[in-house]
Amino acid sequence: MIEGITIYEILTLTTIIFFIGVYGFLTRTNLISMLISVELILNASVVNFVIINKYLYPDVLQGVFFSIFIIAVAAAETALAISIIINLYRQISSVEVKDTEIMKY
């Protein structure tokens, strides 16, 4: 609980972060930036879980546990994505989205 700040403000913040992530994912042209956008989405949900747990249901720590697992899985996800991107970079010397479109329609 933070003094003087209600749950509405924080939920508004996380929702904005979430949609920034979605917007970034759809508009970025660099694979790494797309990955960062996905991280924004995941982090928005992490904050959501913690805040909802803290403000609305403080007796049981379900949301906090959930957020810890999300952080761990997100790290694994990023590591895998980065390794695939590195492998791609070795072959085409680029991490731009426009270079990864030899398969279309």
Place this chain on the structure above:
Amino acid sequence: MDFSSFLLMRHEIILLAITLLLLVAEVSIANNKKNSIVHLAIFLFGIHTIVGFLKMDYGDLFGGMFHTNELIKFFKSVLNIGVLILLLQSGDWIEEKILHQQRGTEFFMLLFSSLLGMYFMISAGDFLMFYLGLELSTLPVAALAAYDITKRISSESGIKLILSAALASGVSLFGISILYATTGSIYFIEISEIITSNNLTILGFVLFFAGLGFKISLVPFHFWTADVYEGAPISIAAYLSVISKGAAVFILMILLFTVLKPLMAIWENIIYVIAIITMFIGNLFALRQQNMKRFLAFSSIAQAGFILLGMITGNQLGIATVVYFVLIYVFSNLAAFGVVQAISLQTGKENMKDYEGLYRTNPNLSLVMMLALFSLAGIPPVAGFFGKFFLFTAAASKGYYLLVFLAVVNVTISLYYYLLVVRAMFLRKNENAIPYFKSKIYMKLGLLITAVGILVIGLYSPLYNYIHELSKSFLN
């Protein structure tokens, strides 16, 4: 709770043991004898499949996070059979193309980890277990899609899969967090008691649905499918289209029918619309494909649309028909992918044009392919017809006549493009047809099982009755 109650997780424990055993084998077997790992993996998984059918107890573990019942056990066995066929079909590919790169064992370990994730996903009792299972089933497949590290196309499909999967699971997580906000719990049982239909719940549900819709490749979320299938190794494309999709369909159906049942008025409409556009877009895009893998990708999107017809009912008939259809779909789609894989392994050809005149040179392969395509299209004597027929019956029993009519229209469209392949194989003459070749024993066995499955399942009616009985226990 004592240690014997862990035996409820028998499938998971045995699979984990096999994965670890393969790791030991990888270390201890000399480099020039690595092909024994392929035999070892297939042998161990065969035993696991058989053990999976044995009698076991049902119940809850970890305070309700994990639960099993008869239908879940049956569905795990269906997935096992699918993966076993897949291993048989891809054994030759691994021996010939992958082993000399010293990367044979990883294939099995990643595949089995992904299957383990699916087990956890379909027996999840709360959203945390569900999310972990979902991720464990998706991430290894992304690594496998990029498995052919020498090919650019494979890396591309890997990056497309992992980025879309990450976005989908992120969106789905945000939805779960909203559901958590409205109900105060992540346990399915508690949620189903509290949840009511209000705006926030609907928002959460829609976001959550998007994540699973991605796994099933329903239409607004299907863009990754064709690209990933085309670029990934064929066995991984088959895995994504059969096993991964089947598990996701099952858990989505269970969640809709039990946890999210109070929202039925909402999700009925969503599924109604998505079923129609999924069938139409999948079929219409399949018409213009020349690459067999892309062709099968769009055909599998269309099949997902048909599956939704059974899901819209929300009752026991829906569960039984969907599980039955998925069982048939496993056999028919694996047969089609198996033939594509056999031909691609021998000749490297994947286009529909290359299949012209195949019947004259390789009659057996053409016959299996024909059976598979007839089953996917739903032509009466083979199993696919009964699967589709029951799905349509389920939808019609709830009065969705327009939906069933549109589905029948789509069956007709799909018949056209499935028959295009059959025509190429049987009627067209070709000077440079693919020459006669002999597949190895594993591939033959894999194709034989699928062919027998396609022929037998449709005619052996006690199987459907059995599934129907099992689904009774599910909705209490």
